[in-house]
Amino acid sequence: MNNQNTRVVLGRRPVGEATPDCFSIETEELQPLTEGMVRVAVEYISVDAGTRTMLKGEGFHNQVGLGDTILASGVGRVIESTVADFKPGQAVRGGLCAQTIATVPANMLEPIDDSTAPLSAYMGILNGSTGITAWIGMHHIAKPQAGEIFVVSAAAGAVGSIVGQIAKLAGARVIGIAGGKAKTDYLLNDLGFEAAIDYKNEDVSARLRELAPDGINVFFDNVGGPILDAVLDNLALRARVVICGAVSQYDDMDNITGPSMYLRLAERQSTMEGFAYFHFPESFAQAEAELAQWLADGSVVLPESILDGIERYPEALQFMFNGGNIGKLLVKAG
Amino acid sequence: MNNQNTRVVLGRRPVGEATPDCFSIETEELQPLTEGMVRVAVEYISVDAGTRTMLKGEGFHNQVGLGDTILASGVGRVIESTVADFKPGQAVRGGLCAQTIATVPANMLEPIDDSTAPLSAYMGILNGSTGITAWIGMHHIAKPQAGEIFVVSAAAGAVGSIVGQIAKLAGARVIGIAGGKAKTDYLLNDLGFEAAIDYKNEDVSARLRELAPDGINVFFDNVGGPILDAVLDNLALRARVVICGAVSQYDDMDNITGPSMYLRLAERQSTMEGFAYFHFPESFAQAEAELAQWLADGSVVLPESILDGIERYPEALQFMFNGGNIGKLLVKAG
Structure with missing residues (x-):
C-alpha cells in the first residue's frame, strides 16, 4: 500500500489571478488512523470557480490557510477505516480536498452508489x-x-x-x-x-x-x-x-x-x-434523483474535461478562470 | 386676466449637477385657445428627483428639449376652457410643467376633488x-x-x-x-x-x-x-x-x-x-383612497417644503439634489 499522500498546498495568497505559482505540491507520510477517521483514495477532484474565493483569507466562505491543503470536493473509495459504516471499497464523496489520499472524519463523508451513475458524475451533474x-x-x-x-x-x-x-x-x-x-x-x-x-x-x-x-x-x-x-x-x-x-x-x-x-x-x-x-437541503434528494434520471435517459448531458494527475490541479484552476473548459472540469487524482 | 405665462426653460444640458445656470426664466404672451385645449392657472409644481433624468436628452424617460419648458407635474385651476368637462374653477392635476399658466389638451388633465384633501396633497401624498x-x-x-x-x-x-x-x-x-x-x-x-x-x-x-x-x-x-x-x-x-x-x-x-x-x-x-x-395602474384608486384616509385620520403625515415663486424652481431642483428638504418639495407658482 502507498504510504504517502500528495497534496496541493496554498503557498501564497493570490493577488488577482490565482496562478500556479501560488501553490506547491507536497508529499507527507500517512499516520496511523485514529478513532472515527476514514482513509479514502481520491479518484476525482472537482475544480470549481468558487474555490478562488476561499483563497482570500476572509469572508463568509470556508477559507484555506497558508500551508493548508486546498479545499475541494472529491469522490473516491475507502481504503482503511475505523468506522463500521465505511468499509474498504465503499465509494464516497465529500470535502476530500486537492490530494491523493484523504484522511477525514467519517461524518464528513457521504456513501454513494456508483451502480446508478459513474463516480465522476457525482462531481458533475450530481454535485x-x-x-x-x-x-x-x-x-x-x-x-x-x-x-x-x-x-x-x-x-x-x-x-x-x-x-x-x-x-x-x-x-x-x-x-x-x-x-x-x-x-x-x-x-x-x-x-x-x-x-x-x-x-x-x-x-x-x-x-x-x-x-x-x-x-x-x-x-x-x-x-x-x-x-x-x-x-x-x-x-x-x-x-x-x-x-x-x-x-x-x-x-x-x-x-x-x-x-x-x-x-x-x-x-x-x-x-x-x-x-x-x-440553502435548499430539503431539495437535494429530489434534485439528485431527477438529474440521475435525465442523465440515464439522455435528456441531459454533461461532458467532462479531465486533467490527469494531482500536480495538474493548479493548472486546472487557471484553465477554468481563463475559460478553457467545456462542461465539468475534473482532476483525476489517482 | 393675466395674459402672460412665465416658464422655466432648459438653457443647456447639465453636465453633472443641474445648477440653476442651466435654466432660464422666460415670459410669453398667451395665444387664443384652440379646440380641445384647456388653460390652467398653476398653483403648485412638484419638484422630483426623476426630473434630472429628463434633462439628459436620451433614455427611456420623457426628455426635455433645449428651449423647452421643464416637464413637471402640477396642480391648479382651470381658467379658460374649450371643453365641457373642464369648467373654469375646476381643480386639476397633470403634466402642467414648470410654468405659471399651462395650456394643455384636456385629455392630459385629471379633475381632482379638493374637498377631501388640500390641492398641494395631490402633489405630495396623493401624487x-x-x-x-x-x-x-x-x-x-x-x-x-x-x-x-x-x-x-x-x-x-x-x-x-x-x-x-x-x-x-x-x-x-x-x-x-x-x-x-x-x-x-x-x-x-x-x-x-x-x-x-x-x-x-x-x-x-x-x-x-x-x-x-x-x-x-x-x-x-x-x-x-x-x-x-x-x-x-x-x-x-x-x-x-x-x-x-x-x-x-x-x-x-x-x-x-x-x-x-x-x-x-x-x-x-x-x-x-x-x-x-x-406599471400598476389598477392600484391607483385603492392607493389614493387609503392614503387620503391615513392623511385624514393622522396615521400618516407628509410635511411640505414650499419655495414661493416660479423663478425659484431651478433653485428648488438644486436644493433637492443637495438633500436640503424634508418631506415633499413644491414650488408655489401662482
Whole structure:
C-alpha cells in the first residue's frame, strides 16, 4: 500500500489571478488512523470557480490557510477505516480536498452508489456546486416557462450547460453566452440551444437586441461584469434575473464591479434574485434523483474535461478562470 | 386676466449637477385657445428627483428639449376652457410643467376633488411619484411584516417619509437613513422611527451592524451608491431589497456605479426587485383612497417644503439634489 499522500498546498495568497505559482505540491507520510477517521483514495477532484474565493483569507466562505491543503470536493473509495459504516471499497464523496489520499472524519463523508451513475458524475451533474446548483436555481428561482426567452452565461460551463438544458426541457427558447467558437459550436450542435453568443468576438448587447427584440424574460447569470450589464439592458418587462455566481469577479473580490444597469430592474419591473444551493437541503434528494434520471435517459448531458494527475490541479484552476473548459472540469487524482 | 405665462426653460444640458445656470426664466404672451385645449392657472409644481433624468436628452424617460419648458407635474385651476368637462374653477392635476399658466389638451388633465384633501396633497401624498409610489412599492413589492427590520434610504424625503410610516403601520421596526441632524431628528421625533442613521456623519455599515446584528429583512432604496452597498452587506437571510430610485446617481446616468455588494443576494438568499408606480395602474384608486384616509385620520403625515415663486424652481431642483428638504418639495407658482 502507498504510504504517502500528495497534496496541493496554498503557498501564497493570490493577488488577482490565482496562478500556479501560488501553490506547491507536497508529499507527507500517512499516520496511523485514529478513532472515527476514514482513509479514502481520491479518484476525482472537482475544480470549481468558487474555490478562488476561499483563497482570500476572509469572508463568509470556508477559507484555506497558508500551508493548508486546498479545499475541494472529491469522490473516491475507502481504503482503511475505523468506522463500521465505511468499509474498504465503499465509494464516497465529500470535502476530500486537492490530494491523493484523504484522511477525514467519517461524518464528513457521504456513501454513494456508483451502480446508478459513474463516480465522476457525482462531481458533475450530481454535485452540489454543479448539477444540484443548476437544478435548484431553475426549480426554486428561475422557474422557466414554455416560450420564454431564456439566457444563460458561462453556458458551456458545468452549471450553465445543465441550466440551459433544463430550460430547454421546460420549453423555453435558450440563448447561451460563452467565449470562443468551440464553445458556441458546442452549445448549438451538442446541446441544441436556439442561439449562442460568443462574448469574446461579438457585441453581446447588439446580438441580444437582434435575437430577442422584445426582450429577455429570464437570465441565469454565472459571470457578472459587462455581460450582466448587457443582459440587464435588454430585459423584457417583468423579467427575472437569477444570480448564481460571478466568475468574472472572483479574482478581485475586494473590488467587485456591480451591475451599473441595475436601475433597469425598476424601469422594467424586474427582479434580481440570488441563491446558493446549500440553502435548499430539503431539495437535494429530489434534485439528485431527477438529474440521475435525465442523465440515464439522455435528456441531459454533461461532458467532462479531465486533467490527469494531482500536480495538474493548479493548472486546472487557471484553465477554468481563463475559460478553457467545456462542461465539468475534473482532476483525476489517482 | 393675466395674459402672460412665465416658464422655466432648459438653457443647456447639465453636465453633472443641474445648477440653476442651466435654466432660464422666460415670459410669453398667451395665444387664443384652440379646440380641445384647456388653460390652467398653476398653483403648485412638484419638484422630483426623476426630473434630472429628463434633462439628459436620451433614455427611456420623457426628455426635455433645449428651449423647452421643464416637464413637471402640477396642480391648479382651470381658467379658460374649450371643453365641457373642464369648467373654469375646476381643480386639476397633470403634466402642467414648470410654468405659471399651462395650456394643455384636456385629455392630459385629471379633475381632482379638493374637498377631501388640500390641492398641494395631490402633489405630495396623493401624487404618483410620491405617495402612490410609496404605497405601490410597499403593497406590491416590499410587503413589510410585523417585527421585521425595515430600512429606508432618503428617509426624510417625500417617498421615504411615507414608506417608513407605512412600514410602521405594518408593525415593522423602522430604521431611516438620511443626511444631517435636522433630518434624523425629524425621523425620530416627528415620524417616530425606531432609529435613524445620519449618513453624512456616521458609518452606515457600522451603525446597521449595531442596530440590526441579526441583519436587515427589508430595504427600500431611493439612493443607490455606497448606502445601497452598506445595506446589502448587512442583509439577513431571505431579505428583500426594493429598488425605487437612485438619487445619488442621477447627476451622471452614463456612469452609474452599480452595487458592488450584489453577490450578497446569492450568499443571503435574497431578492432585489425594482418597480415603477406606472406599471400598476389598477392600484391607483385603492392607493389614493387609503392614503387620503391615513392623511385624514393622522396615521400618516407628509410635511411640505414650499419655495414661493416660479423663478425659484431651478433653485428648488438644486436644493433637492443637495438633500436640503424634508418631506415633499413644491414650488408655489401662482
